[in-house]
Amino acid sequence: MKNNKPTPGSNSNAKVEELERNREYSEGQFITTDHGTRINNDHNSLKAGERGPSLLEDFIMREKITHFDHERIPERIVHARGSGAHGYFELTNPIPEFTKAGFLNDTSVKTPVFLRFSTVAGFRGSTDLARDVRGFAIKFYTQEGIFDMVGNNIPVFFIQDAMKFPDLIHAVKPEPHNEIPQAASAHDTFWDFISLMPESMHMIMWAMSDRAIPRSYRMMEGFGIHTFRFVNAEGKSTFVKFHFKPKLGTHAVVWDEALKISGNDPDFHRRDLWEAIESGSFPEWDFGVQLVAEEDEHKFDFDLLDPTKIIPEELVPVTILGKLVLNRNPDNFFAETEQVAFHPGHVVPGIDFSNDPLLQGRLFSYTDTQLSRLGSPNFHEIPINRTIAPMHNNQRDGHMRQEINVGRVAYSPNSLANGDPKQATEAEGGFVSYHERIEAHKVRTRSESFSDHFSQAALFFKSQTEVEQNHIISALRFELSKVETEAIRVRMLGLLNQVNTDLAEKVAAGLGLDVPASPERPMNHGVGADADPEKHEPKPLNDNYEPSVALSMVVNPTNSNTIESRKVAFLCGEGFNEASVNALKEALEAKGAKAKIVGPHAGAITGDAGTATKTDFTFFSSSSVLFDAIYIPDAKGMKALEANDNVIQYINDAYRHCKVIGADIGTDTLLSKTTIGNKLADNKDTTLPGVILQTDENAGSFVTDFIAQLGRHRIWEREEAIVM
Numbered sequence: 153m154k155n156n157k158p159t160p161g162s163n164s165n166a167k168v169e170e171l172e173r174n175r176e177y178s179e180g181q182f183i184t185t186d187h188g189t190r191i192n193n194d195h196n197s198l199k200a201g202e203r204g205p206s207l208l209e210d211f212i213m214r215e216k217i218t219h220f221d222h223e224r225i226p227e228r229i230v231h232a233r234g235s236g237a238h239g240y241f242e243l244t245n246p247i248p249e250f251t252k253a254g255f256l257n258d259t260s261v262k263t264p265v266f267l268r269f270s271t272v273a274g275f276r277g278s279t280d281l282a283r284d285v286r287g288f289a290i291k292f293y294t295q296e297g298i299f300d301m302v303g304n305n306i307p308v309f310f311i312q313d314a315m316k317f318p319d320l321i322h323a324v325k326p327e328p329h330n331e332i333p334q335a336a337s338a339h340d341t342f343w344d345f346i347s348l349m350p351e352s353m354h355m356i357m358w359a360m361s362d363r364a365i366p367r368s369y370r371m372m373e374g375f376g377i378h379t380f381r382f383v384n385a386e387g388k389s390t391f392v393k394f395h396f397k398p399k400l401g402t403h404a405v406v407w408d409e410a411l412k413i414s415g416n417d418p419d420f421h422r423r424d425l426w427e428a429i430e431s432g433s434f435p436e437w438d439f440g441v442q443l444v445a446e447e448d449e450h451k452f453d454f455d456l457l458d459p460t461k462i463i464p465e466e467l468v469p470v471t472i473l474g475k476l477v478l479n480r481n482p483d484n485f486f487a488e489t490e491q492v493a494f495h496p497g498h499v500v501p502g503i504d505f506s507n508d509p510l511l512q513g514r515l516f517s518y519t520d521t522q523l524s525r526l527g528s529p530n531f532h533e534i535p536i537n538r539t540i541a542p543m544h545n546n547q548r549d550g551h552m553r554q555e556i557n558v559g560r561v562a563y564s565p566n567s568l569a570n571g572d573p574k575q576a577t578e579a580e581g582g583f584v585s586y587h588e589r590i591e592a593h594k595v596r597t598r599s600e601s602f603s604d605h606f607s608q609a610a611l612f613f614k615s616q617t618e619v620e621q622n623h624i625i626s627a628l629r630f631e632l633s634k635v636e637t638e639a640i641r642v643r644m645l646g647l648l649n650q651v652n653t654d655l656a657e658k659v660a661a662g663l664g665l666d667v668p669a670s671p672e673r674p675m676n677h678g679v680g681a682d683a684d685p686e687k688h689e690p691k692p693l694n695d696n697y698e699p700s701v702a703l704s705m706v707v708n709p710t711n712s713n714t715i716e717s718r719k720v721a722f723l724c725g726e727g728f729n730e731a732s733v734n735a736l737k738e739a740l741e742a743k744g745a746k747a748k749i750v751g752p753h754a755g756a757i758t759g760d761a762g763t764a765t766k767t768d769f770t771f772f773s774s775s776s777v778l779f780d781a782i783y784i785p786d787a788k789g790m791k792a793l794e795a796n797d798n799v800i801q802y803i804n805d806a807y808r809h810c811k812v813i814g815a816d817i818g819t820d821t822l823l824s825k826t827t828i829g830n831k832l833a834d835n836k837d838t839t840l841p842g843v844i845l846q847t848d849e850n851a852g853s854f855v856t857d858f859i860a861q862l863g864r865h866r867i868w869e870r871e872e873a874i875v876m
């Protein structure tokens with residue numbers, strides 16, 4: 153018997169309530185077999201005598217072990233590693249002139265959503281901090297059916313045609329002979345493929361940028377990537393691109409930090425999402441669209457159907473429609489996050505496809521993959537995948553069918569059931585595909601309008617600040633230095649040189665190579681065996697684009713200096729200065745940040761006023777890479793801190809990763825043993841950016857200074873030139 157417990161909390165919605173019929177609560181219940189027989193002894197198998205063999209008759213043990221043996225399902229072929237949460241979309245700006253989709257027209261309805269974030273290449277248990285694209289897949293449970301927006305945190309893709317997707321994924325996944333490396337693109341097969349695919353160059357710029365090592369899932373943009381269509385009630389279509397802009401701004405970690413987080417907490421992003429929602433700090437995005445009238449389809453330098461291109465926001469601004477909020481963690485990871493099945497082909501009236509050949513191929517792939525992953529065409533009946541709109545059709549049976557379709561009729565047309573379930577007219581909400589006129593030859597080719605591969609790659613690179621450019625150069629050096637085949641490195645330098653010579657030369661210097669004088673012609677790129685490759689040569693760079701601030705994370709206009717949910721480590725020794733800890737802690741918490749006490753041991757330490765204070769972490773069990781800033785109060789036990797290598801490492805890493813560091817009076821000797829001490833030793837009068845040392849004079853402004861610096865996310869001016 154199930155408890156019919158109400159869904160707890162106010163953060164419920166129509167989908168969360170609908171899931172209640174599948175929730176199971178064991179509290180106060182007897183343990184039973186799958187078939188309801190109460191179990192008397194769950195610890196021992198049935199045996200012939202105390203020391204005798206187990207009996208085949210033991211239906212209880214057989215059932216338990218059989219179920220266990222079959223617990224696993226195939227992981228996703230891509231995006232295997234991920235995390236999800238429930239929430240809602242709230243419309244503030246209805247757009248009936250562009251789309252008839254109900255959830256984009258009716259401001260009185262909050263649409264339930266389930267969002268799954270993911271990395272692409274790694275296995276289910278791989279680190280969250282891999283350099284990789286992040287998936288950003290949203291299931292909108294609308295009243296007219298499910299709309300899935302299956303996007304990424306990067307607005308372009310590696311390839312232009314779905315035909316190349318298996319090749320791309322085979323190249324990036326661990327190499328097939330030894331299954332190395334895990335969750336990393338830094339290996340020969342990936343760069344071999346990329347170096348022969350000039351169309352990937354724009355995406356490579358993004359994937360080598362800090363966008364590929366986000367600080368948090370909550371601090372990433374989301375993009376639908378392809379151009380889709382909106383269709384209004386009059387049947388008029390408008391091209392549309394989907395955008396999600398995070399309320400907390402778009403932020404990343406630095407590469408050295410990513411490497412260390414992978415060791416310290418491979419669940420860093422998963423934990424961050426979970427903890428933020430549990431603590432009521434709900435992740436939020438503005439949902440916006442770029443709209444292009446059908447008549448303007450050909451007015452751009454690039455093809456709207458080419459998924460390796462953005463529409464710069466300076467050309468078409470993003471119109472905000474409303475906000476997306478995540479406010480509830482799943483009850484069960486497997487049931488919800490693992491079994492959720494997304495599909496770009498799940499659309500509702502008012503949203504339709506463009507002819508982007510990458511999108512068109514995806515429309516096949518996603519249902520197909522669920523059949524092998526979830527095992528049956530009935531995957532839509534799995535609770536998380538169930539629509540909240542009425543669902544009736546003549547599809548029947550199959551493995552694990554849940555629905556009990558009543559009646560003798562499972563066909564259409566029929567007269568025995570009055571023709572039901574009946575077709576819906578357009579006015580009744582029936583989906584009618586956009587009446588696009590198509591007159592064409594059947595050809596297996598790539599449009600010539602898809603052959604400008606370098607201009608937007610160059611636009612992206614030149615829109616970055618110097619720090620961000622340096623990070624791209626370092627990432628390329630890192631990745632290509634892991635490639636063993638020199639010819640691949642050289643081919644990549646040839647391609648990079650077509651994007652930006654300075655970039656190519658700096659990467660080449662890190663590899664001890666020269667940029668090749670003329671790039672090698674890629675083999676059969678985008679053409680069939682009989683085609684003339686000359687005709688399909690990539691177009692040379694057209695450098696007419698103005699830099700776009702929307703592409704930089706550092707100067708991105710949507711970034712605010714909020715410190716909400718940022719984590720600050722307080723490195724406290726025994727007898728720490730309680731007054732200074734409390735003053736900063738209270739001020740941080742008032743602004744929604746989290747203060748964590750890190751001490752010499754687990755349990756509690758005692759402050760200078762005698763208060764026993766619980767430590768959240770120890771110097772040994774944590775690291776500054778898990779925090780956004782550190783503060784070191786004075787302590788009676790300062791000597792022990794000064795002798796502790798973990799404490800010194802904490803401070804050095806925080807300094808190297810450009811984080812804010814605050815230190816109390818009395819910490820001079822400790823700091824003198826760190827990078828900070830070395831820097832200050834050179835010049836006693838120097839102040840180090842983002843290092844705020846408390847003095848008698850600045851007592852009044854210390855806390856506000858610390859908070860202001862934390863709001864900058866990183867103190868980039870501290871970063872030493874990594875690139876010579």
Ligand code: HDD
Pocket residue numbers: 228229230231234268269270286287288289302303304308309313314315317318376377378459492493494510513514517518521522
């Ligand atoms: Fe894909 C999963 C995003 C191209 C085939 N894809 C998947 C997920 C995301 C994306 C976010 C994970 C969904 C989840 O959390 O369950 N994929 C993209 C984007 C693409 C893209 C933004 C290009 C713009 N994908 C793409 C192509 C193909 C696929 C061209 C095949 C031709 N993708 C799949 C898949 C997956 C998938 C194999 C694996 C698991 C799944 O579908 O449900 O079918």
